[in-house]
Amino acid sequence: MAMVAGSPARANRETLAxxxxxxxVMFGFGFAMVPFYRAICDALGLNSVLKADEAxxxxxxxxxxxxxxxxxxxxxxxxxTFAPLEKSVRVHxxxxxxxxxxxxxxxxxxxxxxxxxxxxxxxxxxxxxxxECFCFTQQTLAPGEVKRMPVTFVIEPGLPQxxxxxxxxxxxxxxxxRAGKGS
Numbered sequence: 001m002a003m004v005a006g007s008p009a010r011a012n013r014e015t016l017a018x019x020x021x022x023x024x025v026m027f028g029f030g031f032a033m034v035p036f037y038r039a040i041c042d043a044l045g046l047n048s049v050l051k052a053d054e055a056x057x058x059x060x061x062x063x064x065x066x067x068x069x070x071x072x073x074x075x076x077x078x079x080x081t082f083a084p085l086e087k088s089v090r091v092h093x094x095x096x097x098x099x100x101x102x103x104x105x106x107x108x109x110x111x112x113x114x115x116x117x118x119x120x121x122x123x124x125x126x127x128x129x130x131x132e133c134f135c136f137t138q139q140t141l142a143p144g145e146v147k148r149m150p151v152t153f154v155i156e157p158g159l160p161q162x163x164x165x166x167x168x169x170x171x172x173x174x175x176x177x178r179a180g181k182g183s
Contacts, residue, residue, distance in 0.1 A: 059094040059157065060093070060094035060095045061157040062092055064093055064161075065091070065092060066093060066155060066159070066163070066164060067089075067164065067165045068088060068089050068097070068155070068165075068166050068167075069087065069088040069165060069167045069168070070086070070087060070088065070099065070101075070167075070169075071168070071169035071170070072084060072169070073170065074171070075171065075172065075173045075174060077174050078111065078113055078172055078174045079105065079106045079107035079111060080103050080105055080141065080172065081102075081103070081104045081106060082101065082102070082103045082104075082172055083101065083102060084099060084102075085101070085102060085148075086099055086100075091155060093156065093158075093159055094156065094157045096131075096153075097155075099150070099153075101134065101148070101150075102146065102148050102149075103139065103146070103147050103149065103172070104147075105142065105143060105144060105145050105146075106144075107143060108143045109143055110140060110142050110143060111140070111174060112138050112140040112141075112174070112175040113138065113140075113141075113172045113173060113174050113175060114138045114175050115134055115135040115139070115172050115173075116135065116170070116171050116172075116173065117130075117135050117168060117170055118169045118171070119166065119167065119168060120169065121163060123160065123163070124163060124166040127155055127158055127159040128153060128156075128166065128168065129154045129155075130152065131152045131153065131154070132152040133151045133153075134149035134150075135151075135170060151168075153168075
């Protein structure tokens with residue numbers, strides 16, 4: 001059987017053309033899927049994306065303001081000073097809030113401590129949600145070191161209406177057997 005010269009090259013060109021056409025169609029189909037996907041999601045109410053100027057946290061109760069007071073305590077054996085940078089803040093239930101506390105090691109040795117939170121009134125604990133807090137981990141301070149530590153929280157809108165002031169209190173305890181070790 002005799003082969004015509006150039007036919008494998010022609011077959012290769014035809015295959016290449018078909019593959020390029022398939023790749024172009026697939027690429028175009030991918031772009032066409034974006035508006036189709038958005039239309040389906042809008043129709044079903046899924047994956048709603050708001051523009052930045054339309055973004056509103058509907059969880060925030062703008063009709064109510066609470067006072068959150070901060071109280072700090074140290075066990076007598078802990079050679080630190082510890083205080084909030086603000087004694088209190090006014091917040092709307094549901095609003096994300098951040099406050100900062102400062103601790104200072106007044107001793108000549110490294111000391112590790114752990115903060116334990118408490119709430120007043122006690123029922124507020126169920127509605128007080130901390131997203132970031134130094135109380136989640138032990139804190140080690142070198143001699144003379146100062147740390148500023150944020151607490152990010154939300155008070156859920158379900159907090160009973162008769163509660164207008166919440167006190168967040170922290171007590172720092174020295175962690176036994178951790179003095180002088182790294183954090």
